Each structure stands twice: as C-alpha cells, then as structure tokens.
Amino acid sequence: MSKDTQPVPFLATSKNSQTHCSTCSLSSLCLPIALEKADLDTLDSMIKRGRPIQKGELLFKQGDAFNAIFAIRTGAIKTYTVAASGEEQITGFHLASELVGLSGYSQETYPLSAKALETTTVCELPLDQLEAMCDEIPGLRKQIMRNMSGEIRQDQQMMLQLSKKSADERMAYFLLDLSSRFERRGFSAKAFRLAMSRVDISNYLGLAVETVSRILTRFQKQELIATQSKEITLLNLPELNALAGHPDAQPTCQQHPN
Amino acid sequence: MSKDTQPVPFLATSKNSQTHCSTCSLSSLCLPIALEKADLDTLDSMIKRGRPIQKGELLFKQGDAFNAIFAIRTGAIKTYTVAASGEEQITGFHLASELVGLSGYSQETYPLSAKALETTTVCELPLDQLEAMCDEIPGLRKQIMRNMSGEIRQDQQMMLQLSKKSADERMAYFLLDLSSRFERRGFSAKAFRLAMSRVDISNYLGLAVETVSRILTRFQKQELIATQSKEITLLNLPELNALAGHPDAQPTCQQHPN
DNA sequence: CGTCTACTTGACCACTATCAACGCTGGTGG
DNA sequence: CCACCAGCGTTGATAGTGGTCAAGTAGACG
Numbered sequence: 001m002s003k004d005t006q007p008v009p010f011l012a013t014s015k016n017s018q019t020h021c022s023t024c025s026l027s028s029l030c031l032p033i034a035l036e037k038a039d040l041d042t043l044d045s046m047i048k049r050g051r052p053i054q055k056g057e058l059l060f061k062q063g064d065a066f067n068a069i070f071a072i073r074t075g076a077i078k079t080y081t082v083a084a085s086g087e088e089q090i091t092g093f094h095l096a097s098e099l100v101g102l103s104g105y106s107q108e109t110y111p112l113s114a115k116a117l118e119t120t121t122v123c124e125l126p127l128d129q130l131e132a133m134c135d136e137i138p139g140l141r142k143q144i145m146r147n148m149s150g151e152i153r154q155d156q157q158m159m160l161q162l163s164k165k166s167a168d169e170r171m172a173y174f175l176l177d178l179s180s181r182f183e184r185r186g187f188s189a190k191a192f193r194l195a196m197s198r199v200d201i202s203n204y205l206g207l208a209v210e211t212v213s214r215i216l217t218r219f220q221k222q223e224l225i226a227t228q229s230k231e232i233t234l235l236n237l238p239e240l241n242a243l244a245g246h247p248d249a250q251p252t253c254q255q256h257p258n
Numbered sequence: 259m260s261k262d263t264q265p266v267p268f269l270a271t272s273k274n275s276q277t278h279c280s281t282c283s284l285s286s287l288c289l290p291i292a293l294e295k296a297d298l299d300t301l302d303s304m305i306k307r308g309r310p311i312q313k314g315e316l317l318f319k320q321g322d323a324f325n326a327i328f329a330i331r332t333g334a335i336k337t338y339t340v341a342a343s344g345e346e347q348i349t350g351f352h353l354a355s356e357l358v359g360l361s362g363y364s365q366e367t368y369p370l371s372a373k374a375l376e377t378t379t380v381c382e383l384p385l386d387q388l389e390a391m392c393d394e395i396p397g398l399r400k401q402i403m404r405n406m407s408g409e410i411r412q413d414q415q416m417m418l419q420l421s422k423k424s425a426d427e428r429m430a431y432f433l434l435d436l437s438s439r440f441e442r443r444g445f446s447a448k449a450f451r452l453a454m455s456r457v458d459i460s461n462y463l464g465l466a467v468e469t470v471s472r473i474l475t476r477f478q479k480q481e482l483i484a485t486q487s488k489e490i491t492l493l494n495l496p497e498l499n500a501l502a503g504h505p506d507a508q509p510t511c512q513q514h515p516n
Numbered sequence: 517c518g519t520c521t522a523c524t525t526g527a528c529c530a531c532t533a534t535c536a537a538c539g540c541t542g543g544t545g546g
Numbered sequence: 547c548c549a550c551c552a553g554c555g556t557t558g559a560t561a562g563t564g565g566t567c568a569a570g571t572a573g574a575c576g
Contacts, residue, residue: 102407105404
C-alpha cells in the first residue's frame with residue numbers, strides 16, 4: 001500500500017534523454033506518420049510523462065473512466081479482461097512503442113485492465129487533447145484508426161490460434177511473435193527476456209501452466225530453444241516456424257541431421 | 259459459375275422502401291449519431307446500394323483492396339480469416355445493422371473474407387467518400403472509431419471464451435449472444451433462426467461439428483432449448499445464463515423441480 | 517535461514533477430437 | 547414416380563491432448 005504512494009525518482013526520464021517526441025527513437029514505431037516539426041511539438045507538449053510504473057502496478061483498471069491512451073516508452077505491459085465469473089484473460093502483451101488503451105473508445109470506461117510486468121515508463125496522451133489535436137492534424141486520427149484496426153487483426157489472429165492450434169503450435173507462435181517484435185525494435189530476434197511469468201503465458205495461450213512448462217522443457221530437449229529462467233534463446237527458427245504453421249519458412253527435416 | 263453472373267432482380271431494394279438513411283429503421287443502430295438532415299442526405303447520397311448478395315457469395319475477399327466498409331441491411335454475413343496453412347477461422351457473424359470491413363483500415367487490403375450466409379443486402383460506404391465526409395461531420399469519425407473499438411472488445415471477449423470456457427459454456431454464450439442481438443433489433447430474444455450451419459458454429463466456437471451437434475441435442479433433453487433444424491427456441495434463459503457464466507441472472511437449481 | 521512464490525515434474529483422467537456409420541432433405545434425371 | 551446422390555446433421559465408439567491434482571525444486575527476499 002504505502003509503497004504505492006512513496007515518492008519514486010524519475011528514473012527513466014532522468015537517465016533517458018528522449019523526453020521529446022522529436023528525439024525519441026520510438027517515434028517511428030508508435031505513430032509512424034510524417035509530422036511537421038510544429039505538429040510534433042504540439043504533440044509533444046500534450047504528452048504527460050509521469051513517474052515510472054512499478055512492476056505489478058496498474059496503468060488503468062477495467063471500469064476506470066477512459067480519458068487517455070498510452071504509448072509505452074520502456075518496459076512491458078499486460079492487458080487483461082476480467083469476466084463476470086472472475087476469470088482473467090490476458091488479451092495482450094505490449095512492448096515499448098506500442099499503444100495501449102485504444103479499446104476504450106467504444107464507451108466511457110476501459111473494457112480491460114493494464115498492469116506493468118516490469119518497471120515501465122509511458123507517454124500518456126490525454127483523450128481530450130488528443131481529440132482536439134486530431135482535428136488539426138489530418139493524418140493523426142487515421143493513424144490511430146490504423147492502430148485500432150491493427151489490434152482487431154491481431155486479436156483475430158489470436159482467435160485462430162486459440163481455437164485451431166495445438167499447445168505446441170501456440171507456444172511456437174508465441175515465441176516467434178515476441179521474436180519478431182523485438183527484432184522490429186532493433187533487438188536480437190534470437191535471444192531475449194520474457195517479461196511475463198509462465199502463468200501469464202499460459203493464461204494468454206489458453207493452456208495450463210504445467211503444459212507451458214512441459215512444452216518449454218521439451219523444446220529444449222529438441223534443441224529448438226534454450227532457456228535460463230526468463231532468458232530465452234531461439235536455436236532453430238526454421239523448425240519453430242514450421243511448428244507455428246508458417247510454411248514459407250522452410251521446415252528442416254523433423255530430425256535434423258548431424 | 260454462371261449463376262454468379264446472371265442478372266439478379268433488385269429484390270430487396272424494390273420490395274423495401276427503406277432506401278434512404280433517413281427512413282431506414284436501422285439507422286439508429288448502424289451509426290447511432292445525431293446527424294443534421296443535410297448531413298444525413300450527404301451520407302445517403304454516398305452509399306452504394308447494389309444488388310442483393312446471394313448465399314455463398316463473397317462481399318469481399320481476404321487480400322482484396324480495401325476500399326469500402328459495409329453496413330448490413332438485411333441478411334447475415336460471416337467473416338473469416340484464412341491462415342497460411344489453409345485453415346479457416348470464422349471471426350464473427352454479422353447481422354442487419356452491423357458494420358463489416360473495419361479491420362481493413364490498418365492496411366491496404368482486407369485481412370479477412372466476408373461471405374453471405376443467406377441472401378443479403380448491404381449499404382456500401384466507399385472509403386474515399388467516407389474519409390472526405392468524416393472531415394466534414396465531426397461525430398462521424400468518432401462513431402466509426404467506436405465501432406472499431408467495440409469490435410476489439412468483442413474479439414477479446416471471444417478470446418476469453420475460446421481459451422477458458424468449456425464446450426457447453428461456449429454454446430450457451432453463443433446462443434445468448436445471438437439472442438441479445440436479435441432482441442436489440444426488435445426480434446424475439448427467445449426464438450430465432452440460425453443463419454449459419456453447424457459447421458460454421460463449430461468453427462467459430464473452436465469445437466468439432468460433432469460436439470456442437472451433441473451439445474444441442476443434450477440441451478434439448480435438458481429442456482434448455484428446442485430446435486427444429488435451424489429454428490431455435492430458448493426455453494430456459496436463466497439456466498443458459500448460468501451456464502454461460504452470467505452470475506447476475508439467477509441460476510435455478512441444476513435440476514429444476516417439477 | 518526460513519518463507520514465499522514461481523517453476524518443474526509426475527501420475528491420472530476428463531473433455532473433446534477423430535473416425536465411422538447412418539439418417540434426413542432437397543435436387544436431378546431416369 | 548422413384549432411384550440416386552450430395553450436403554448437412556446426428557449418433558456411437560475410441561483415443562489423444564491437455565487439464566487437474568499432488569509433490570518437489572529453485573530462486574528471491576526479509
């Protein structure tokens with residue numbers, strides 16, 4: 001309780017010189033539109049950059065008044081819905097440069113909660129100011145709509161995964177999805193750290209924790225991956241792609257020759 | 259083949275006097291915003307109302323150039339994505355007054371296909387004109403964004419269903435979802451016709467056809483529903499709600515007393 | 517050093533997919 | 547008029563994937 005209210009140093013903002021959109025290395029990812037310098041400054045002035053959010057803290061809660069969307073600067077966020085029965089369903093993991101909260105647009109309140117998986121810094125875009133700005137910058141609203149429809153596409157991809165794929169396929173898909181997202185941000189596609197717990201992964205993929213654990217160990221035995229707690233290395237991308245059902249990536253033989 | 263190209267009478271448009279937004283009984287559902295009479299006329303003039311789409315015909319196909327969104331006037335549509343592996347996943351069933359094609363916004367092409375489940379009439383909203391009109395009518399774009407974010411919410415609900423619920427629960431959820439949507443349109447919430455086949459239902463719910471069939475017959479034995487091929491009647495809404503995980507609707511005892 | 521949580525591993529079994537056969541219905545052609 | 551067929555739906559038998567339960571291990575932290 002008290003640790004929520006204790007003052008927190010502006011860690012990221014002080015260490016990080018990217019406190020302006022114009023200098024932010026993520027700007028090409030978060031809202032990749034060609035903005036005039038003046039527009040960029042307007043956008044910039046509107047953004048609230050609060051203190052970092054600690055692991056486990058909520059960015060917003062299902063039912064909260066919808067009054068801002070967020071762009072993640074550093075860290076990672078999970079979003080999840082809570083059913084009437086109390087079950088939680090993680091609907092997505094969000095990495096740096098991604099927008100969170102767009103689904104709030106349909107109503108006055110957020111239809112899901114967002115929780116930090118690790119210490120996270122965000123750019124808060126207050127809704128009223130964003131609205132006003134959208135009226136001035138023609139491309140901006142369209143860009144936001146693109147983001148929304150991109151999220152629809154992604155969710156529908158996930159529906160396919162959940163309803164048609166085996167546990168192995170889902171796992172491979174999950175790892176490769178993360179991989180490509182890290183790569184897009186300039187990180188290694190083959191080695192990264194899982195910000196989320198096994199429980200989170202299992203929840204997201206619609207599996208039991210035990211199943212996730214078993215699959216990861218089996219993948220290791222098959223030399224598809226290597227893990228050391230949360231650090232993960234993808235050793236055999238073609239095979240993983242084949243598992244995930246990507247026929248374009250040439251699957252090597254089931255038994256790779258030595 | 260040839261039946262696709264043969265001339266089709268303008269069935270619905272000729273029989274149906276609602277050829278204008280201002281007289282359309284669905285207008286309050288499809289884009290429920292307060293529009294000036296003049297704006298309504300502008301919107302109206304932009305809409306292309308083509309010939310009815312026959313059962314099995316495509317409204318648009320995954321990969322087609324994204325150049326319009328559609329509002330369903332009469333009939334029903336299923337939308338589905340095709341994975342690289344060829345598997346199809348039905349992502350939604352769309353009834354009269356609902357918008358289809360919004361997920362195209364994120365790119366130049368539709369990320370899914372839309373097929374008529376029965377003879378269907380639609381209002382086509384060409385994208386370029388819609389865009390132009392959005393710049394003039396402030397509320398319109400917001401309304402479309404609401405629709406999009408509503409679809410996100412819906413898809414995320416579906417993710418929860420697919421990953422956390424048993425076959426019975428999914429079935430109950432599906433029936434109740436349809437029920438409430440019919441009710442919203444002024445039809446009976448208790449008796450309606452399933453426009454989709456059992457195969458479609460099973461695909462949508464991530465189940466085998468046999469499972470769907472078995473559950474429906476069991477629901478009948480339990481006197482939860484009555485079916486006659488595609489006609490369906492919900493006999494015990496409280497119990498169905500309980501099954502679907504709606505704790506608010508009082509579940510009667512598991513065995514209802516005689 | 518003890519406690520807590522996260523993760524792993526094993527044994528068992530339930531849910532639901534799969535395979536197979538059959539019934540029903542509507543359309544087609546003899 | 548009836549035989550035939552195709553598509554859709556139902557029902558039964560069987561088996562497999564992945565969930566559940568239970569116990570144990572490993573890290574993190576006070």
